[in-house]
Structures are given as structure tokens and as C-alpha cells.
Amino acid sequence: MTRYASANVVMQIVGFGLLAGTLATAREGSLTLWVVYGACCAGWFAFHFLVTARPRRAGVALLLSALLPAVAAGWAQDSTAVILVSVLLGRFAAWHRPRAAALWPVLCGCLLLTLLTSAAGGAGPGDLAGYAVMMLLLTLLGLNQRQYRLRADQAERLLHQTTLMQQEQAQVAVLGERARIAREIHDVLAHSLGALTVQLKAADALLEGGDLDGARARVRRSGRLADDGLAEAAAAVAALRDEVIPLPDMLAALVADFGRDHRTDVRLTTTGTARPLPSGPVVVLVRVTREALTNAAKHAPGGAVTVGLDYGADRVRLEVRNDIPRAAAFVTAGPPVSGYGLTGMRERLALVGGTLHTGPDASRRTWRLVVEVTA
Template structure:
């Protein structure tokens, strides 16, 4: 009901202003009759006070367009009524107080207080001149001026609250925009890592298999044919993962029908795929393996996958050792290639080269882990990361 009346008021602004002003006219008219009722002297003539009150209320229709002019006119009307002998009560000063409140809502603070002091001084001067008894100076001088300053203070308070609300809304909008941009950047980085891991891994294996098959084509054609026959498996696996990744990007809402993300359970298949490309992979597991959360499981799998891909592309010797060390609080992954001194000459990427190591580092840090990659003192290259494991209570909840 409230919203409906609000919309109606917005559509009929002028009609609402006229109605409000008409209701406001009752206050100064009441002040005029109150003066006549309490006056001990000869009865006052009503019509000058009624006319001046009507004029003061009528000019309020333009208070939003010309607030200072309206304040000046209403002040003149009230001062004239004071000189005619009417008591300067809050009822009689109603139109002037409304005009002062409207001026106080403006952002120009100097104009607010200058106008308030000027209006209060004018009313105080009127009360000082028209007050006969020295005992009535509080009612005729201080009280009217205090009402004006109080209304100006209240209007300034309302203005400050509105400005604060606007500033707070703008700040909240800026924070939402910054948070949206941050999430977009994070999502782009996540998608880039996924696509890089999928494409780089399978293309590197396919390239290694094709190179090995070409090398053995003349001397060992049977082995070359066997390697070529395994190429469709690698490309089919790449297409499946790409289809799953792109399918997630095209979905408008979350779906429970998407294929599960790869994890360490697919590590034997990953080792077999690398072996078909000529990479000898040895896997060692220490500690008691336990199920991992999906995000952590995917992170561990992608790090092992990318490390083996780098060894396939860059290592001088096609061999790798993968070690998974489970502790109650951490999972440590170590992927080592003992390639000797030829590794650096083969162009194995350092910590600042390529996107593979950068992606592995970002994955490890995103789950609160640590990451290190570099040449080993005894020769070769090693990738090591430690991923924090949730407590048994958290993993079962």
C-alpha cells in the first residue's frame, strides 16, 4: 500500500504540493486566532494576519526552485505580522520555518547558516521592537530566534545524513565493482590454467609420440606403428577434457550432470599415457592415502600432470619419479627428473619462464600450500609442493 501511494505521489507532484501547503495554512491561521484569544488589549483585526499567512503559504509552492527568495518573502510576512501585534509563536512562524528547513537541505552550507542568522536576527529585531514588557523578551525575542536556529540545525542534520547515505551507496557500488572485477580476473586465471594444463599436456604427449614414431619408422616399424596406434587415445582424451572445460563455460547455472574433475585417482592412467610417449615414470606413495576434497584433488593432479609434461618436453632423459607423501596435516608432491647436467642445456624452464611453472605455483598458493621448482644440487630438476589437508572432521562434514 505504501509503495502504491508513493508512486501516485511521484506522478502528481504539483497536486501533492498544493495539498500540503493547504494543510500547512492551518498552522499560521491558528496562530492568528491564538493571538486574538490571548490578547489583553483591544481585539486585533483578523484579515491582515489571515492575508499575510495565506501569502506566506502560497509562496512555499516555489520553495524548491527559489528557496532563498521564498525564505525572504516568508520572513517579511512574519515580521509584518509581528509589527501588527501578532504573537510570534511557532504556529504563526510555520511557513517561515518550512522555508528555512528547505534552505538547510541545500549543499551550500554557508548560505544555510547566513540565511538562518539573518532570519533569526530579523525576527529577534521584530520581537525587540514590539515587546513592551521587559519580562516578555524571552517569548517575543529569544524563543522565535531559537526556533529558526533549531530548524536550520535539523535541516543541516538531515542533509548530512542524506549525503552520507549517498556516499555510502556509492562506496558500496564501487566495492561491488571492484569485487566483481577481482572475481572475473580470478575466473580468467582459473580457466587459463585449466586450458593450459589440458592442451599443453596432451599436445606434448602427442608430439613426443609422433617424434618417437618418426624416429623408429625406418629401424623398428612395428614399434612405430604401435606408438601411432596409441595417438588417438591421447587426442581423444584431450578432446574429452576440452569439451568438459568448455561445457562448464557455456553453462548458465551450476549442474550436477557435469563430468567429475580429474584427481589423483586418475594418476595410473596419467602414468600410462606418459609411458606411451616414451617417458618412464615411477610412482612412490608414503603414508596413508585418504580422499581429498575435489578442489585439492584437482590441484594435486594438475601439478603432477604439468610437471610430467615439462619433463616430457624439456628433460634430457625421459624418466621421472613421482612421490606422494601423506601426513596427518599435509600432502607433499615431489616430481623429480635426474637428467644430469644436460637438463639446463636442454632448455628446461626456470622459475620465471613459461606458464607451466607459474600455473603450478598459482594452484598451490590458491589452496594455501607452498611451491618450489628448480635445479637439484646433485643434478636434474625437481618440483616440490606441500598442500594442506583438512582435518578428518572437516573432510567428513
């Protein structure tokens, strides 16, 4: 808009200069024609004065200021009237408000009227050809300016619409992310508090029966559940704040804590080129890993566990493998992931473009949990 405003000012100055120069060099002796020229200039100034506040009246003023010299061109002693018509037609053609249905009749009408009155006044073919070329040239210049303005307006509208769309998309993304984080925190609290309730009730029952060792084990289990819940809640809050630790570091800390707490041989391997991931996939992958490790400790205590993280070109693959106890080697479907369940995990993975597959391998001695996330 700034570039167009500058071009518009330049065009007005050039047009005024042409009018002033034409009138200053006119060799007209008829008072009537000078009155026509004065009315023409008055219409020019009225157009620029009214074009913003009263565009319809401004258009009428400009049209009349072009028709007057067009009618009087046949009685003029020189080409002053034709030059005035040319300048005014160029200005009218550059105006972006008239529609094409109204623009072309005005331009063609003024052009034909000027040539007809000039021919009636005795102008020769050469003069008529020169008049036509001059009027067409200034009209084409005005049309070029008009097209530039229309394209600029269209580009500005498209930019405005694009900005609004981007703002709406960003708002929808923010709301979706907040809803996802709220759901994650809700699930963490529900799972942790539910598990704590069960353990504490069991500890209370054991205390009533005099089983101090069993009660103490339940209390310790409650402490571990509370720590896990706090860790998951902290991860969800970090995701809300975009403060997620890199996935390999989070998995390394999780594996180290699991190996220390359960005295289990657990290894983490990372392949591919690590890269930053959005908070959603990171939180889900960490949760799935924690659930898989908990499941391994529950159903295959003491068995070796391997966690593999692979960064592909357009996806991230997580695989958790643990030994199946011999007594359970005949199973065809593994135990459910503790707490949230496989269905809940698949739903959360689907929200971040991921898939979950579980089951024993071909030897039926190792349980595999495989997660793939597009990222």
C-alpha cells in the same frame, strides 16, 4: 530515501497544521496584518509547489514568507507572527539544498529581525526570551532533519559508488578468469598437438623403415598424449564453468591412472582438513602433478612415486617425490618438466599466488617437486 520521504511528508503535515492552528486562533484586528499572514501562507504553498521543479524560486518564496511576519511582529496583537516565523524558519532549516554559507545568515537574520521588531513594538524581556526559545527550538528541529537528509544522501551516494566498484571488480575478475582459462586451453592444445605431431612423424618414419613394433609404440604414445590433452582441456573447461571436482578426488584419479598405465607403485597421501579451493589453483595443481608424474615416468621409469597433499591454515602444499635412477644420481639439476617447462609452471603458479621448488633431496636419491599455493 523512503524513510526520508516519509519523514518529510510528516514534517509538511505538522508544519501546515501549526500554521492552520495559529491562524485559526489569531486575535488580530488589523487588516494589514491579515494580508501579511495571507502572503506568508501563499509563500509556504508556493515553496512546496516549486521545490522540485524550481528550487531557487522555491527558496525565495520561503524566505519572503518568513521575512514578512518577522517585520510585522512588532505591530501584532499576539504571538501569531512569531509562531509563523518559527515554523517557516524550521522548514527552511530542514531544507537540504541551501549551503551553510547561505543558511546561517538567513536563520540569524530572521531571528534577530523578529526580536528587534518585537522589542520595538513593546514586548518585554520575558516575551522576547520566549520568542527566542520557540524560534531556536523549531530551527534546531529543522537542522536535525537537514542533517539526517544530508547523511542519507551521502550514504546513498557511497552505496552507489560501492556497488559500481563491486561490479567493476567482478567484471575485471571475470575477464581475468576467462583470459586465464583461454591461456590454459591454448597451452593444452599447443602442447598436445605438438607432441602428437612429433610422435606421428616418428611413427611414419619407423613404418618406412619397417620397424612395426617401434611404430606401434609411437602410436600408443600418441594415444596417451591425446588422452592427457583431452583430460587437461576438460579440466580447463570445467574451471570456466565452476564445475571443478574436489582436488583430492582429481589427484586420486590421476594417480590411479598413472599407476595403471605405467605399472608403477604410486601413492597419494592427504593431510589436514580438505576444503574447497578456487578453480584456478585446482587446475594448476592438477597440471603440475600430471607433469611431475610424466617426468618421473620418463626419467625414472619403474621407480616408486609419492604424491603428498597437505592442507594448511592458509596455504595448500603439494609434494611429488620419485626415486632417481642410480645412473643419474650424480645430477645436481633435474630434467625439465615435460611440455610446459618449469618457467611456464612458475608463471602460472604466480598468477594464483603459488611457488614451485624442484631438486634432489639431501641423499640425492630422491627427486622432489614442491608446490605451495595460498588459499
